[in-house]
Amino acid sequence: MLRLIKYVIVLAGISFLISYSLFVFLNIGLRSQKNDTFPVINELVNNNENIQVLFIGSSLAQNNINPIVFDSVTKSTSYNFGYPGAKIEHSQMIIKRYLNSNHPPPQKILIMLEPYVLDTTLEINFPVQYYPFYKDTIIYNFVSKYDPDIKFIKKFPFLGVTKYNDYLKYLGVSGVLFPNRLTSKLLKGFEPLDKNSWKENNELPKNRTKELLISKRKLDPEIKRLEEICKLCSQKNIQLYFILPPTYKGKREKNYNPDNFINDLKLIVEKYNIHLFDNSDIDLCQKKELFFDYHHLNKKGADIYTRILANLIN
Amino acid sequence: MENSNQEKLYKIFAKVFDNPNLIIEPQMTANDVDGWDSMSHLSLIVTVEKEFGIKISGAEVMRLKNVGDLLELINNKTK
Amino acid sequence: MLFNSYSFILFFLCVVLLFFSLPSRFRNILLLAASYYFYMQWKPEYGLLLAFSTIISYYTAILISKKKFEERKKYIVACIFINLSILFFFKYFNFFNDNFRSVFSYFQLSYPIPNILKIILPVGISFYTFETISYLLDIYYERREPEKKIITYAVYISFFPKLLAGPIEKSTNLLVQLNTVPEFNYERIVEGLRRMLWGFFKKIVIADRLSLMIDPVYSLPSNYSGVYTLITCYLFAFQIYCDFSGYTDIAIGASKILGYDIVENFNFPFISKNVGEFWRRWHLSLSNWLKDYLFTPIIFKRKGWKNYALVYATFITFLLCGLWHGAKWTFVTFGLLQGIVISYELMTKSIRKKWASEISTKLYNNISLVLTFHFIVFSFIFFRADNMHNAFEIINRLIHFNFNSHILSEFNKFGMFSLGIVFLTISFMHFVERKYQPSLVGFNNNIKINYIFNCITLTLLIILGYFHPQIFIYFNF
Known part of the structure; x- marks a missing residue:
């Protein structure tokens, strides 16, 4: 019996050691990856430069604002920290994590908002992209709320590789072996969308809109989270902007009506001295050629809108 | 009588399996003989029926476990 | 409980530890309990089906072994018929019903028998039904004596490693071994x-x-x-x-x-x-x-x-x-x-x-x-x-x-x-x-x-x- 236990322990020990080394190896590769939103998370965790303006939010930030255009207009340094499908808690985590690093706080933070960010029924998108950063307390606390796999990785790092799918393994290996061949679609976090592919059917699920805009009770915790962000920023002397980005007016969803949402926002805006810009109905919203779908601008649209926004802020 | 039945049966085996040097023992089963598949099993039983002039029913075939059983069946039927 | 799940590994570990620490006369009881526990994780009702099939084949086997060869046929046919009917009902009823309906409608006749909604196939039924039949036929063809102890027979049919997807065990292999006492052996x-x-x-x-x-x-x-x-x-x-x-x-x-x-x-x-x-x-x-x-x-x-x-x-x-x-x-x-x-x-x-x-x-x-x-x-x-x-x-x-x-x-x-x-x-x-x-x-x-x-x-x-x-x-x- 003892002999058997010894046999199994030694066997498992060797295998765990090898798989842990591979896990470390893959993490090195993944942290230098340029695919997907890895560059954004890297910028968040490893950045030591001084960024003056942060763009925060979901794909509405990621696809609509081009920091390079913004910088050229305002003569500042900015970075787009938009993450696909990010909700307010996600944005809060990103702001917290950025302020936690060893560099001066930014002067301005622009949060892109729309009624949908209040929907907390959805989990975070692609939590796997955060796995290589599981040792980072702020990131871990946020991701572990939604994804038990990252808890497993933290508890059993020697088995962590079992939670990496083939795609992550591929990215990890290529990150280590071919670091020079990696390219990113992102421009300082901004992901330009192809101007040629207007997606007619790409609407948001209708039932979500309805539920969100009617039942106000559900929104409260999320509005509170926004308030926490406001407090944090006012402590650090950061000017906060709430922005409702443009949406195409050609054929709207019937229930889309941001008025309730804006009223909610107004309560905090006055209290914390925040600038609120509702751009959801500006002139550019009539021009189909600037949009990728009803909610996202294409590259050309993003450049034009960024210019407009930059002038507003200045 | 019984010995001659045995000799005759072994000759049938040699013929069916196309192997004059085939050594057959009473306790041997289909697994012990190369090429003893369903096809040769069928032709074996058919040949036995013809050569000994007996009828063997399906249920009787199913009850055979080895060569010895077959020999015993033949002995009983030719009595 | 899938073989490739953590709960199976835990279950199996417990069974092994108990198996080797219990006196040998309780081992088959343990295996039977473990097998039924394992099986009833899928759907408890189907455990009854398994037990039913086991009990009738056990008694049929004992019954026919006492009869002469010529008299056995009707009992064996009846028992196999019952086992196959269960299999047929759960696995093939809707399929044949659908096809008969299409044939009837082709000739523009009305077809009254509706499909039974949502028959969930009891997992492993094809495997254990075949094992039961093989056991009965082995008795019928006098290839073996019927098993005396119902527990041992029930373990043979329900033995959990092979219950869900085989191998389809012949009674002349596993059933014989279940009557012996395995030792704890490192190798x-x-x-x-x-x-x-x-x-x-x-x-x-x-x-x-x-x-x-x-x-x-x-x-x-x-x-x-x-x-x-x-x-x-x-x-x-x-x-x-x-x-x-x-x-x-x-x-x-x-x-x-x-x-x-x-x-x-x-x-x-x-x-x-x-x-x-x-x-x-x-x-x-x-x-x-x-x-x-x-x-x-x-x-x-x-x-x-x-x-x-x-x-x-x-x-x-x-x-x-x-x-x-x-x-x-x-x-x-x-x-x-x-x-x-x-x-x-x-x-x-x-x-x-x-x-x-x-x-x-x-x-x-x-x-x-x-x-x-x-x-x-x-x-x-x-x-x-x-x-x-x-x-x-x-x-x-x-x-x-x-x-x-x-x-x-x-x-x-x-x-x-x-x-x-x-x-x-x-x-x-x-x-x-x-x-x-x-x-x-x-x-x-x-x-x-x-x-x-x-x-x-x-x-x-x-x-x-x-x-x-x-x-x-x-x-x-």
Whole structure:
């Protein structure tokens, strides 16, 4: 019996050691990856430069604002920290994590908002992209709320590789072996969308809109989270902007009506001295050629809108 | 009588399996003989029926476990 | 409770510890309790079905053993009829009902019998029904005495490692062993563990990864290029092999740890030189069952027909073999394809021998091997497809052999990376099994190789496994 236990322990020990080394190896590769939103998370965790303006939010930030255009207009340094499908808690985590690093706080933070960010029924998108950063307390606390796999990785790092799918393994290996061949679609976090592919059917699920805009009770915790962000920023002397980005007016969803949402926002805006810009109905919203779908601008649209926004802020 | 039945049966085996040097023992089963598949099993039983002039029913075939059983069946039927 | 789940590992550990710490007279009771607990995790009601089938076959066996051979027939027919009716009701009722309805409506007649909604197939029913029948027929043909102790018999039918998807045990093997007392044996346990580990490797590393690549193609064939569809068809042969033989390895390993040897189910099926041989190497326990209790009785009943009896028996056997896998036209087609080719092989046996001697035997064998493998891969299309339409759509993609697809990412860098892993792991499996037999018996002799091999397998399992438990394909049958 003892002999058997010894046999199994030694066997498992060797295998765990090898798989842990591979896990470390893959993490090195993944942290230098340029695919997907890895560059954004890297910028968040490893950045030591001084960024003056942060763009925060979901794909509405990621696809609509081009920091390079913004910088050229305002003569500042900015970075787009938009993450696909990010909700307010996600944005809060990103702001917290950025302020936690060893560099001066930014002067301005622009949060892109729309009624949908209040929907907390959805989990975070692609939590796997955060796995290589599981040792980072702020990131871990946020991701572990939604994804038990990252808890497993933290508890059993020697088995962590079992939670990496083939795609992550591929990215990890290529990150280590071919670091020079990696390219990113992102421009300082901004992901330009192809101007040629207007997606007619790409609407948001209708039932979500309805539920969100009617039942106000559900929104409260999320509005509170926004308030926490406001407090944090006012402590650090950061000017906060709430922005409702443009949406195409050609054929709207019937229930889309941001008025309730804006009223909610107004309560905090006055209290914390925040600038609120509702751009959801500006002139550019009539021009189909600037949009990728009803909610996202294409590259050309993003450049034009960024210019407009930059002038507003200045 | 019984010995001659045995000799005759072994000759049938040699013929069916196309192997004059085939050594057959009473306790041997289909697994012990190369090429003893369903096809040769069928032709074996058919040949036995013809050569000994007996009828063997399906249920009787199913009850055979080895060569010895077959020999015993033949002995009983030719009595 | 899936074999590839944490709860099974915990369950199995408890059973093993209890098994070896209990006095031997309680062991069969423990195994029975564990097996029913294991089975009733799926759906408790179906445990009753299993118990019912066990009890009637147990008493029928005792009853007929006291009768003369001539009187036995009616009892055995009645008991087999009851067992098959249960199987038929759960597995085939809706299928035949649907088909009768289409026939009736074709002649514009009304058909009154409605389908029974949502019959959930009791998992393992095809396997244990066949075991019950094999036991009854063995008694009927006087191949063995009936088992006296009902607990031992019940363990034989419900023994949890093989309950859900075989191997289909003959009463002359496992039932005999259940009457002996296995000792705690270090070598046996290490061997059993290694066998289980190997099974997990095949299932979790190869079969589950392949399932991720293959399932989307079979659900939407029109999205994929002909080339990728072709690759998928080949890969499916390996998926089903690794899935089923992986399951069997786990079953055999688990039994071995407890001290019982259950039968092997595979013997390098893909090196077969003809389709008949393939069925003597693939799912052996089912093939042997069909041969012993269906094919052989038929040919001797019709022995006057000479060789046509063989063809007739082949068709019936493979038709039922197809239907055994499930109540679908795709499985019927799969069975018929096998029947056609095996009949051809039976009728041309002597001619083919001549061909082989005319060209060199080695060349002939290699050609046969390639042809057989391709036929098997082709027939597996019907095995895997959800319906006939789907199968023909796949075949259509194969005919229009092209690189065009709606999804262009099949052959990108990541796609090649995945295919690379698949290729390497299948090669590793092939190398190991060819060298040491599928049962890995060759490993016993060399402790060092043994250790290194276990280490490599475990490491590969951890770093390449796909750890989101997937059901075993053969649980559906």
